[in-house]
Amino acid sequence: MAKAPVLTPQAEDFPRWYQDVIAKAELADNGPVRGTMVIRPTGYALWERMQREVDDRIKAAGAQNAYFPLFIPESYLRKEAEHVEGFSPELAVVTHAGGKQLEEPVVVRPTSETIINASFSKWVQSYRDLPLRVNAWANVVRWEMRPRVFLRTTEFLWQEGHTCHATQDDARAYARQILHEVYQDFMVNVLAVPVVVGRKTAKERFAGAINTLTCEGMMRDGKALQMGTSHELGQNFAKAFDVQYLSAEGQREYVWQTSWGVSTRMVGGLIMGHGDDNGLRLPPRLAPTQVVVMVVKDGPGVGESAAKLVAELRGAGVRVELDDRTDTPFGRRAIDAELKGVPVRIEVGPRDLAEGNVTLVRRIPGTKTPTALGGVTAAVGTALTEDQQALYDEALARREEKTADVTTIEDAAAAAATGWARIPWSVLSDGGEARLAQDAITVRCLLRPDGSVPESDTEPDVIAVVGRSY
Numbered sequence: 001m002a003k004a005p006v007l008t009p010q011a012e013d014f015p016r017w018y019q020d021v022i023a024k025a026e027l028a029d030n031g032p033v034r035g036t037m038v039i040r041p042t043g044y045a046l047w048e049r050m051q052r053e054v055d056d057r058i059k060a061a062g063a064q065n066a067y068f069p070l071f072i073p074e075s076y077l078r079k080e081a082e083h084v085e086g087f088s089p090e091l092a093v094v095t096h097a098g099g100k101q102l103e104e105p106v107v108v109r110p111t112s113e114t115i116i117n118a119s120f121s122k123w124v125q126s127y128r129d130l131p132l133r134v135n136a137w138a139n140v141v142r143w144e145m146r147p148r149v150f151l152r153t154t155e156f157l158w159q160e161g162h163t164c165h166a167t168q169d170d171a172r173a174y175a176r177q178i179l180h181e182v183y184q185d186f187m188v189n190v191l192a193v194p195v196v197v198g199r200k201t202a203k204e205r206f207a208g209a210i211n212t213l214t215c216e217g218m219m220r221d222g223k224a225l226q227m228g229t230s231h232e233l234g235q236n237f238a239k240a241f242d243v244q245y246l247s248a249e250g251q252r253e254y255v256w257q258t259s260w261g262v263s264t265r266m267v268g269g270l271i272m273g274h275g276d277d278n279g280l281r282l283p284p285r286l287a288p289t290q291v292v293v294m295v296v297k298d299g300p301g302v303g304e305s306a307a308k309l310v311a312e313l314r315g316a317g318v319r320v321e322l323d324d325r326t327d328t329p330f331g332r333r334a335i336d337a338e339l340k341g342v343p344v345r346i347e348v349g350p351r352d353l354a355e356g357n358v359t360l361v362r363r364i365p366g367t368k369t370p371t372a373l374g375g376v377t378a379a380v381g382t383a384l385t386e387d388q389q390a391l392y393d394e395a396l397a398r399r400e401e402k403t404a405d406v407t408t409i410e411d412a413a414a415a416a417a418t419g420w421a422r423i424p425w426s427v428l429s430d431g432g433e434a435r436l437a438q439d440a441i442t443v444r445c446l447l448r449p450d451g452s453v454p455e456s457d458t459e460p461d462v463i464a465v466v467g468r469s470y
Contacts, residue, residue, distance in 0.1 A: 006335065009277050014221040019149075021271055025279055025339045028149050035147035035154030039264070042340060043150075045288035046267055047157065051137065053190050053286070054159060054262060057182040061174075063133040063161055068115050070139075071106040076114035079240040082208045087111070090142035092154075108141040113208065113233070113259055116162045117241035124164055124255060126246050131170060132255075135161040150268035151225075151470050158263030164243060164255040168234070171256035172211075175230045176453070178260045179213045183228040191266065192283040192392040193217045193273050194399060195227055196465055198445025199453055203433060206259075210234035213453060216444045216465065218399040219272035222419035224444045224469040227269050230260035268470070274391055280341025281364050283391050284384040288319060291344040291380055292337050295324040299350025306348040309358070309376055316377050318384075338363060344383050346376060364390055403465075409435055412466050416441045420467040425457060428464050441466055 006024060008016040022028050027043035030036070039047065055065070074093065092108040095101060109115070116134070124132060137159050144154045161178065165171040179197060187195045195215040205212035209231040217227045237243070238254040247253050274281045284290050291313055293306050303324055313320040323333055337345050345361040352358055352370065360371040360379055364387040371379050402419025406412050409432050415421035416439075425446055428436070433443055444465045448454050454462050 005277065006339065007277055007279060010220060010275075014272075017275075017277070018268075018272060021275055021279055021339070022149055025341070027267070027271075030149065031155075033154065035144045035152075037149050037153050037155075039157075043267060046270065046282075046286070047264055049286050049288055050186075050191075050262075050266055051159075053186050054182060055135075055137070057186060058135050058159070058161060058178075061133075061177055061182055062131075063135045063163070066134045066136055067138070068109075068112050068119065068136055070109050072109055072112075072115045074105045074107050076118060077107055079114065080208050080237055082236070085207065087142070087207060090144070092141045092143050109138070110140055110142050111259075111261075112136060112138070112140075112160055113162065113237050114241070117237045117243055117257075120162075120164055120243045120255075121241045124243055124245050127166055127248050130164055130166045130245060130255065131174070132164040133161070133174070134163070135159055148268075148470070150264055150271070153264075156264045158261050160259060160261040163258045164238070164245075165257070166245070166247070166253070166255070168232075168256045171258050172232055175211070175213060175232050175258040175260065178258070179215070179228075179230040179453075183215050183230065183260075183262060187215055187217065187227055187266075188392070190283065190285045191270060191273070192285075192388060192395065193227065193269060194392060194396040196445060196447070196451075197453060198447045198465065199457065200229075200445060201433060201443050201457060201464075204443060206231045208233060208236050209259075210236070214445050217269050217273055218395075218402065218420060218467075219269070219470070220275070220398065221272070222402045222467070224420065224442075224465075224467045225265070225269045225272065226444070226469065227266060228260075228262035231258060233257040233259055272470075273395060275341075279339035281391065282341035282343055284343045284388045287341065287343050289321050289342050290318050290384055291320040291346060292342050293320060293322050293346045293348060294330070294333060294337070295322075295326055296330050296347050296349030298326050299353070302348055302350055302353060305353055305358075305373070309346060309348070309373075312377055313380060316381070318377075318380060334361075343387055344380055346371075346380075362387060412436065413439055413441060416467045420444070420465055422447075422463050422465055425462040425464045428466075429457070433464075436466060441468055444469065 007020040010017045029038040087110050094106045141155050144152045187193045195217045200212035211232040213230045215227045235254045244252050295306050310322045347359040357370045360369045404415040406421045412421040412423045447463045
């Protein structure tokens with residue numbers, strides 16, 4: 001009788017496979033309140049690596065980190081009508097605290113445009129205060145009706161950046177800088193996800209923004225995942241919160257603003273973008289543990305050789321761990337390393353050591369290679385570099401294979417059954433977007449024919465990327 005697989009195969013039930021990976025790779029559990037999650041150490045280590053990489057890029061773009069309160073006066077949200085309308089169905093509101101009813105209800109932070117602008121109105125006085133660029137790493141709460149761990153949860157973790165500029169052109173340029181130099185660069189070069197960057201339609205843009213730019217990734221089942229967004233807010237919040245500055249000419253002017261963010265949704269994108277039927281496959285540049293040196297079984301000199309390899313790899317800058325738990329069956333430990341997506345496993349056993357070798361196992365291509373002890377560090381370096389690129393190339397090839405160029409709404413809907421469609425925006429701009437939405441198909445973003453981001457949706461020859469999404 002065939003042994004049951006550890007995970008539900010993707011081809012059989014992709015959503016069940018996703019839940020299986022989260023559970024078996026010990027990434028997260030459901031929290032006690034519906035829609036919340038407990039992020040386990042393995043999952044949080046992934047988020048910490050993402051934080052570090054994104055935070056470095058944010059600071060390189062000139063923003064500084066700050067922190068703002070979790071509780072927001074309800075009246076703040078009502079100052080920007082489109083914003084409150086967009087978030088009202090998702091708000092968690094506190095009406096009682098300290099054993100009595102509050103004079104004014106407070107909202108648990110769904111996003112921080114309003115409370116941050118209350119501070120900006122005090123901090124910005126002169127053109128010399130601009131540009132003002134801050135970022136906050138925080139948790140937010142949006143009461144989710146259809147929760148899915150990492151993808152849509154009632155409480156999640158993220159960063160949200162907020163800026164003030166003297167001119168619209170400066171704000172527009174900065175929103176694009178964040179899109180490309182922070183988000184796209186991280187997603188392509190660290191996550192190994194070949195995102196499409198583009199402009200959201202008016203229907204899909206952030207509530208209160210005048211323009212939303214997005215990074216869209218294709219998951220292995222052909223659906224889209226919005227991985228991160230950067231918004232031009234215009235002067236909407238500046239006028240609502242009276243964020244003005246005195247210009248060099250002595251005139252009072254409203255600032256122009258941006259906001260932008262990525263969240264723990266990227267962990268879900270990592271799982272669904274690269275995982276296979278054996279579990280996670282982590283890009284080496286992201287992996288908290290790039291190499292695990294695993295003692296197969298005890299024997300003369302085995303433990304010493306394994307420890308020496310760990311020290312050598314660590315000295316070469318590799319994130320490496322030693323697994324010498326020989327009281328746990330080797331097969332179980334090997335399966336666990338595969339489930340958790342460790343890019344390279346080095347198996348050290350008495351038989352191979354007698355010949356001066358170890359076995360180098362690469363998670364992404366699935367190869368096993370006898371490797372001389374003296375050549376392990378060089379072989380690991382080659383493997384990590386090659387496998388980072390291999391993940392990206394595989395994901396890009398899959399996206400291109402699952403994307404069709406079409407000219408009719410009917411063909412776009414057919415393509416969205418298994419992937420994406422590229423269709424002239426002019427075909428959808430007069431009611432076509434709504435027709436697709438009836439079949440749960442959305443316009444993910446708008447592009448120019450050369451793949452760059454259009455300045456507006458009225459540019460000639462704009463292309464819409466459409467598909468089903470998470």
